[in-house]
Amino acid sequence: MQPIRRSDGAIDNAVHLMARDVARETVVCHGCREFVFMMWPFGWDVHSASRCAGIGGSDPEKRKLEFKRRFRHLFRDARGSGR
Numbered sequence: 764m765q766p767i768r769r770s771d772g773a774i775d776n777a778v779h780l781m782a783r784d785v786a787r788e789t790v791v792c793h794g795c796r797e798f799v800f801m802m803w804p805f806g807w808d809v810h811s812a813s814r815c816a817g818i819g820g821s822d823p824e825k826r827k828l829e830f831k832r833r834f835r836h837l838f839r840d841a842r843g844s845g846r
């Protein structure tokens with residue numbers, strides 16, 4: 764699967780891509796499809812903790828875990844090294 768970009772350049776199909784495809788790119792949030800990460804994955808924790816409409820619940824830590832569980836393949840540390 765190749766990255767699909769919106770007219771503004773943000774990658775719109777991150778959920779179907781791999782970490783290497785989206786790292787440091789402008790990426791539409793794969794949870795809510797509204798928020799745009801200006802340099803994925805920078806800011807993912809803040810966004811998922813409270814703002815992402817695609818993640819349920821109100822506990823920030825649980826929300827972050829849910830976000831990372833669903834989109835684990837978009838993090839470079841998918842196999843456990845580093846952040």
Ligand SMILES: [Zn+2]
Nearest residue numbers: 792794795815
């Ligand atoms: Zn979101």
